[in-house]
Amino acid sequence: xxxxxxxxxxxxxxxxxxxxxxxxxxxxxxxxxxxxxxxxxxxxxxxxxxxxxxxxxxxxxxxxxxxxxxxxxxxxxxxxxxxxxxxxxxxxxxxxxxxxxxxxxxxxxxxxxxxxxxxxxxxxx
Amino acid sequence: xxxxxxxxxxxxxxxxxxxxxxxxxxxxxxxxxxxxxxxxxxxxxxxxxxxxxxxxxxxxxxxxxxxxxxxxxxxxxxxxxxxxxxxxxxxxxxxxxxxxxxxxxxxxxxxxxxxxxxxxxxxxxxxxxxxxxxxxxxxxxxxxxxxxxxxxxxxxxxxxxxxxxxxxxxxxxxxxxxxxxxxxxxxxxxxxxxxxxxxxxxxxxxxxxxxxxxxxxxxxxxxxxxxxxxxxxxxxxxxxxxxxxxxxxxxxxxxxxxxxxxxxxxxxxxxxxxxxxxxxxxxxxxxxxxxxxxxxxxxxxxxxxxxxxxxxxxxxxxxxxxxx
Numbered sequence: 001x002x003x004x005x006x007x008x009x010x011x012x013x014x015x016x017x018x019x020x021x022x023x024x025x026x027x028x029x030x031x032x033x034x035x036x037x038x039x040x041x042x043x044x045x046x047x048x049x050x051x052x053x054x055x056x057x058x059x060x061x062x063x064x065x066x067x068x069x070x071x072x073x074x075x076x077x078x079x080x081x082x083x084x085x086x087x088x089x090x091x092x093x094x095x096x097x098x099x100x101x102x103x104x105x106x107x108x109x110x111x112x113x114x115x116x117x118x119x120x121x122x123x124x125x
Numbered sequence: 126x127x128x129x130x131x132x133x134x135x136x137x138x139x140x141x142x143x144x145x146x147x148x149x150x151x152x153x154x155x156x157x158x159x160x161x162x163x164x165x166x167x168x169x170x171x172x173x174x175x176x177x178x179x180x181x182x183x184x185x186x187x188x189x190x191x192x193x194x195x196x197x198x199x200x201x202x203x204x205x206x207x208x209x210x211x212x213x214x215x216x217x218x219x220x221x222x223x224x225x226x227x228x229x230x231x232x233x234x235x236x237x238x239x240x241x242x243x244x245x246x247x248x249x250x251x252x253x254x255x256x257x258x259x260x261x262x263x264x265x266x267x268x269x270x271x272x273x274x275x276x277x278x279x280x281x282x283x284x285x286x287x288x289x290x291x292x293x294x295x296x297x298x299x300x301x302x303x304x305x306x307x308x309x310x311x312x313x314x315x316x317x318x319x320x321x322x323x324x325x326x327x328x329x330x331x332x333x334x335x336x337x338x339x340x341x342x343x344x345x346x347x348x349x350x351x352x353x354x355x356x357x358x359x360x361x362x363x364x365x366x367x368x369x370x371x372x373x374x375x376x377x378x379x380x381x382x383x384x385x386x387x388x389x390x391x392x393x394x395x396x397x398x399x400x401x402x403x404x405x406x407x408x409x410x411x412x413x414x415x416x417x418x419x420x421x422x423x424x425x426x427x428x429x430x431x432x433x434x435x436x437x438x439x440x441x442x443x444x445x446x447x448x449x
Contacts (some may be wrong), residue, residue, distance in 0.1 A: 062357070062381070074415075081413045085278075091415045098267035102275050106409045107360065108382045116265050118275060118410050 030062055037063070055083045064106030065082065068094045087113070143173040143319070145180060145343065146326035148187035149336015155179050160344065162320060173319045176344035180351045181311070184340035185356050188282045188309040191337030196279045196307040200255035206333045207251035207305060209401030213328040214244045214355035221293060222323050228292050228318035234267065242395060243297045250301035252406060257306060258403060261408060270417045277408035279307035280384055284353040286374075288365045288392060292318035295394040296325065299365045304338055311340045311359070313350060315366060319343035334401040346370065354378045361407050364388050 021041040027034050033044045048054035051110045058067055067086035071077050081089040087105040090096060097103060097115070104113035113119050143162075144151040153159075158175035195203070214221065218240055226236035247267040261277040283303045288295035292315045303310045314322030342349055350370055352364055355377035361384035364371050371388060376383050386406045 051424065081411075082413075087411060088407065089411065089413045091413065091417050093271075093414060096269070096271070096414055098269065098273070099267070100269075101265045101267050101273050101414070102410050102412045103264075103408070106411075107281070111382065111384070113410050116275060116412075117263050 029057060033066045035061065051080060055080060060082075060086045065109035066090065066105070140358055143169070143171050143323045145176055145184075146323075146330065146339070146341040147176050147180070147321045148190070148340065149330065151326070151330070154344065155183070158344075162256055162318070164227040165252070168396060170228075171320060173323065173343045178348065180342055180344075181352045182356070184311040184342055185282060185353070185358050186309050187337040187340050191335055192279075192281060192309045194335055195304075195309055195338045198307075200258065200307070203305065203307060204251050204254040207254065207301070208248060209334040210329055211244050211247045211251060213332045214240075214247060214325070216287055217324055217328055218244075221260060223291050223319060224318075224320040224324060228320065240293050243294045246297045247301050248295065249398075250305040250404075253302070253401070254305045254307075257401070257404060257408070261405065261410070265412070267414075272415045272417055273412065275410050277306070277405075277410040278411050280407045280409050281308060282312050282358060283308045283361045283363065283407055284383075285310050285312045286350055286353075286366035287312060287315050287322060287390070288358065288394070289315045289317055289368065289395045293321040293325070295365070295392070296322055296338045298394045298399070299363050299403065300325075300339065302399075302401075303363065303407050304334075306404050307406050308361070308407050309338050309340075311353060312342065313353065313366070314341060314343045316344070316346045350374055351377060354383070355380060357381045359383060361385070362374040363403075363407075365392060390443055402433055 019040050019042070022043070024033055024042070024044045027044045027046050029035070029046065031044070033042070034046060038044075048057060064086040065079055066088040067078045067083070067084040068090045069077050069078070070092055072092075077091045081091060085106050085110065088103055100116050102113040102116040102118040104110055104118075112122055142153070143159075144153055154174045154176045156175065156177040156179070158177070159172040160175040162169050162170045162173050198206075211278070218237075221240045221243070222233065222236040223303055225231070225235055225239050229236070230240070231239070235425060257277050263275045265273040265275060267273045285299050285303055287299060291298075296312075296314070300310060300312055312322065322341050323343065329339050330336075346366070347369070347370065350367065351374065353359060354374040357380075359381075361372065362378050363386045365386070365388050367374050367388055375385055375387075386403070
């Protein structure tokens with residue numbers, strides 16, 4: 001993984017089957033750690049210079065379950081949220097759920113929605 | 126010098142070549158093939174282009190390229206453009222009626238009725254574009270200080286297999302809902318009666334519909350449908366005209382989790398008010414959460430500040446440690 005730095009506290013092999021929180025920096029879109037989800041406490045960090053570039057990178061994937069935007073400008077948040085191809089967009093927050101709010105993905109992240117009116121529709125005739 | 130009346134030699138006929146519609150252009154199949162199209166009584170009508178798997182791939186590329194522009198327009202503007210398509214169809218009424226009469230073996234008057242229904246159906250769907258968000262969207266009453274709303278958005282590139290038995294009305298009934306929802310389409314015309322689809326393509330090209338929003342392929346269903354159903358850059362599939370291939374195509378579509386609409390056992394294309402039944406499968410629901418509050422986000426603030434203090438007792442049971 002040329003150019004990619006990986007940082008974590010200690011060798012995971014020393015303390016059971018747990019993996020310490022890990023941050024990868026200098027990641028590019030070509031990296032497998034950017035293209036596929038790692039089901040662990042791992043963060044792959046990519047950089048961007050313009051909002052357009054951030055959106056293009058975020059959408060360059062066959063998946064689209066959720067996305068997050070951090071900005072203090074409401075108009076920028078709405079601009080970004082409208083362009084992200086993901087089923088849930090969290091703005092200035094993350095990982096919040098509610099039974100009244102639909103949850104589910106675009107593209108290869110799955111079919112249908114759970115929660116909210118959209119989630120109930122699947123139970124109607 | 127007096128004008129000479131061109132009476133003696135008969136004028137050389139201008140014969141129409143039935144082509145594909147790809148990315149706003151009318152190419153022949155890259156394979157150079159064509160196949161004979163006959164009327165319901167077996168009379169030769171024309172030679173239509175016989176598209177290949179490569180044409181399918183080219184069509185998907187064109188549809189993907191057109192997607193950002195088409196979905197980026199306002200819904201109102203899409204509606205205006207689709208209405209313009211109906212105007213262009215009205216101008217080609219005689220051509221449509223002739224092709225419908227030949228393909229379905231019906232009288233001229235009956236064919237005119239089918240054309241009217243098809244144009245009316247197009248106008249019907251043109252009107253849906255800027256109402257979808259209100260009907261399918263929602264403001265969600267979540268238990269916390271959030272503005273939370275859901276909106277329908279286009280699924281992306283949709284493969285459409287036009288129904289075989291209704292080459293104009295059925296075609297419009299499956300195509301119009303897909304593009305009114307801001308998707309782009311790769312349409313495989315009825316193999317037996319592709320001529321109305323070619324004429325529709327000519328109406329689309331002379332409206333303001335951007336090239337690539339609809340791509341029309343004519344040819345053998347068995348050759349075109351499998352690569353379309355398996356294509357990784359196609360997001361959804363309408364199997365209205367799949368016939369006996371449906372099971373195989375669904376299997377291929379499952380490989381990349383395409384949204385699939387199965388053919389109904391008795392699809393009735395003449396229903397005057399089909400509602401959103403054929404639109405809803407081709408939209409995704411996007412839900413946006415935004416905190417409500419008077420704080421100001423500063424570097425160093427815990428990012429989830431807005432979300433954690435208010436959670437009611439019992440939340441963990443609902444959300445299973447914060448995740449579904």
